[in-house]
Amino acid sequence: MATATESQTRTLISQVQLDRPIARTVYWVAFWTLIVLFALVFLFPLYWMATGGLKSSKEIIQTPPTVVPHQIHPSNYSAAWHDANLGKLILNTLLYAFGALGFQLVFDVAAAYAFSKLRPAFGNAVLFAMLASLMIPTTVIALPTYLTANSLPFVHWSLLNTPWAIWLPSVASAFNILLLKRFFDSIPSELLAAAAIDGAGPLRALWSIVLPISRPVLGVVSIFAVVAVWKDFLWPLLVLTDTSRQTVNVGLYQLSVGIPQNVLIAALAIASVPTIVFFLIFQRNIMSGLTAGSMKG
Incomplete structure (x- = not known):
């Protein structure tokens, strides 16, 4: 029998369903996939800006652009x-x-x-x-x-x-x-x-x-x-x-x-x-x- 606290908690997936091994596996895979996806969406522009400041003048205008700088130029920041x-x-x-x-x-x-x-x-x-x-x-x-x-x-x-x-x-x-x-x-x-x-x-x-x-x-x-x-x-x-x-x-x-x-x-x-x-x-x-x-x- 569910406790009072559990009965007052409403989620998309009930605790009974999470107790099943397959459902629990699917839940955590979907959860971490979404976490990683949203983290990439929000953090990638910051990464692009930080690494863009480390590229050379030629590499920064290169097409297609490089995700990782070929050569690091920290002097750009100074x-x-x-x-x-x-x-x-x-x-x-x-x-x-x-x-x-x-x-x-x-x-x-x-x-x-x-x-x-x-x-x-x-x-x-x-x-x-x-x-x-x-x-x-x-x-x-x-x-x-x-x-x-x-x-x-x-x-x-x-x-x-x-x-x-x-x-x-x-x-x-x-x-x-x-x-x-x-x-x-x-x-x-x-x-x-x-x-x-x-x-x-x-x-x-x-x-x-x-x-x-x-x-x-x-x-x-x-x-x-x-x-x-x-x-x-x-x-x-x-x-x-x-x-x-x-x-x-x-x-x-x-x-x-x-x-x-x-x-x-x-x-x-x-x-x-x-x-x-x-x-x-x-x-x-x-x-x-x-x-x-x-x-x-």
Whole structure:
């Protein structure tokens, strides 16, 4: 007789079928075949990029292409680091990414907390308008945003070629606000009521109760904020015309016509390392934060 735990677990193949030797063999063969297939699909582009940076200029344009380099040229990576000035470009991108992260953690958390717990007047209408902005393509609002950054209303300051041109537009992240609000909605109101009885105001309750509970979703928002700035291309291309202030994506695009193709691929491989390492370190935070949306109260 199946136990209560087994009866509540629903899978495509029952445990009774898996107990049969033939079914178990077929299951594990199919399972590992799919695992290997998907691993190849996702990892092969990374392998192609890493090995492309090791090929010679002649081999990189050879037809048909070679899967394994005939001769390894590790000097391509050192040339890419110096010729493309990757160190400066990566430092610029890190500055923009973590600056945007700081602003989002302050303003997006405050907005989501207000929508969820403080319930301001016309809050639902404002939230609806913010969510409706998700339906607008980024390229549609690029021009008005650029004109605003070029000459701020009333003060007429130009933010071009400054980190503020990256930081301030990134604060308006309706998706992150929605993600934070959904998590804050799951926090029992009794906790905040008990804090209010003890004399804690809204800011104290946010700092002492809400934020410690919200670490998983804050981790996810942080990852999304950093990755969004790191992979962005169009907006930095418009507002960062000074080559000494460009991001890694824009800098490599500007230099792509002046360096050999194998060196360019090596530069792309180096530029992708920080994001891969970032994902490998925080992959558990991504999954736990996306699934953390309910609490027992």
